[in-house]
Amino acid sequence: TQLLEQSPQFLSIQEGENLTVYCNSSSVFSSLQWYRQEPGEGPVLLVTVVTGGEVKKLKRLTFQFGDARKDSSLHITAAQPGDTGLYLCAVPGSGNTGKLIFGQGTTLQVKP
Amino acid sequence: KAGVTQTPRYLIKTRGQQVTLSCSPISGHRSVSWYQQTPGQGLQFLFEYFSETQRNKGNFPGRFSGRQFSNSRSEMNVSTLELGDSALYLCASSSRGGGTNTGELFFGEGSRLTVL
Numbered sequence: 001t002q003l004l005e006q007s008p009q010f011l012s013i014q015e016g017e018n019l020t021v022y023c024n025s026s027s028v029f030s031s032l033q034w035y036r037q038e039p040g041e042g043p044v045l046l047v048t049v050v051t052g053g054e055v056k057k058l059k060r061l062t063f064q065f066g067d068a069r070k071d072s073s074l075h076i077t078a079a080q081p082g083d084t085g086l087y088l089c090a091v092p093g094s095g096n097t098g099k100l101i102f103g104q105g106t107t108l109q110v111k112p
Numbered sequence: 113k114a115g116v117t118q119t120p121r122y123l124i125k126t127r128g129q130q131v132t133l134s135c136s137p138i139s140g141h142r143s144v145s146w147y148q149q150t151p152g153q154g155l156q157f158l159f160e161y162f163s164e165t166q167r168n169k170g171n172f173p174g175r176f177s178g179r180q181f182s183n184s185r186s187e188m189n190v191s192t193l194e195l196g197d198s199a200l201y202l203c204a205s206s207s208r209g210g211g212t213n214t215g216e217l218f219f220g221e222g223s224r225l226t227v228l
Contacts (some may be wrong), residue, residue, distance in 0.1 A: 028129060033216075042116070042202050042219025043155075093157065098145045098206050099168045102155040 002029060003105035004089055014066040016078050021106045022087035024071040030092060032072050033100070034063055037086040067070075077112045114139065115205035118203050124226045130191040133223045137184050137205030143167075144186040145217065146178060158201075161186055182218040190225075198227045 005067045013019055023032070031050040035043035045054050049065035049072060056063045062075040062082075076083055087106045093099030120161040133169055137144050145160035145168075155207050157170040161180035178188040184205075201224075204217040 041221050042204070043217075044219070045216045048216070072175065091157075093168065098160045098162075098204070098215070098217065099157045099170070100141045100145075101157070102147075104154040 002104060004091065006087075006089060006103035006106050008106060009104065010107045010109075012111065013079055015080055015110055017086045017110075018096050019079060019108070020072045021087050021108070022071065022101050023030060023073070025091075026070065027091075028069050030069070030070075030075060034072070034074055035088045035090060035102075037105075038084070043086075043088055046093075056100050076108075077106050079108075081110045081112050084108055084110050115141060116203055116205050116218050118220035118221055118223050120203075121221065122224045122226075124228060125193050125205055126228050127193055127195060128221040129193050129224060130189060131193060132187055132189045133201055133203075133225075135186045135188075135205075137186070137203075137204030138207075138218055141205035141207050141218070142184055144180055144184060145204050145206070146186070146188050147204065148172075149201045149222070150198075155202070158188065193227045195227050198225060200224050 007022050010092045033048045034046045036046055037043040047063045053067045054065045060077045064073050089103045090100040091100050119134045143162045145157050146158040149155045159169045159178050160167045164180045175191045180186045200222040202219050202222045205217045206215045206217050
């Protein structure tokens with residue numbers, strides 16, 4: 001079983017629509033990160049959330065960390081073709097190292 | 113500031129061969145970690161090096177190994193290649209040394225390995 005469950009796995013929408021991607025777990029985390037990976041490139045960090053209930057906004061993207069720090073959501077308003085990519089949530093692994101544990105990802109396709 | 117550089121970008125090998133992948137981190141970053149990305153398993157942690165020492169290792173067989181040099185550049189090696197080793201291998205660097213583990217990872221574009 002995956003430590004982080006992301007849903008949906010695939011999402012294909014039209015430009016201008018809104019969407020929400022979820023990252024769920026039964027474990028509690030000290031922090032959670034969201035990355036976006038575009039085809040042919042490595043993941044790029046979008047945001048880090050550390051406080052339960054925290055909400056962060058990045059232009060049309062809104063990130064929320066659950067009150068219990070077990071889950072997170074990513075909401076995109078008025079999606080654009082440039083938002084197309086693989087969205088990954090990640091949490092720190094055990095120990096004080098650079099290890100991250102990733103969810104399986106949500107592949108988003110925004111059609112013009 | 114130059115990003116993380118991985119070489120080669122693409123390579124094709126046959127079963128039983130071995131391969132070495134290289135990663136140059138962002139200047140000043142001392143932590144380098146490696147990940148394997150496949151459609152079925154997603155991104156999985158291989159190992160992390162900090163100041164030439166392996167600090168953490170994922171759940172991969174001993175055929176997967178790595179090292180880090182004094183200039184922070186890192187290499188990973190896979191011996192006796194199997195078909196299932198076909199994947200995108202991503203290297204990431206971080207400026208984070210100690211303390212909290214919420215630092216940002218900066219990923220390279222990856223080395224895509226195909227094993228025939």
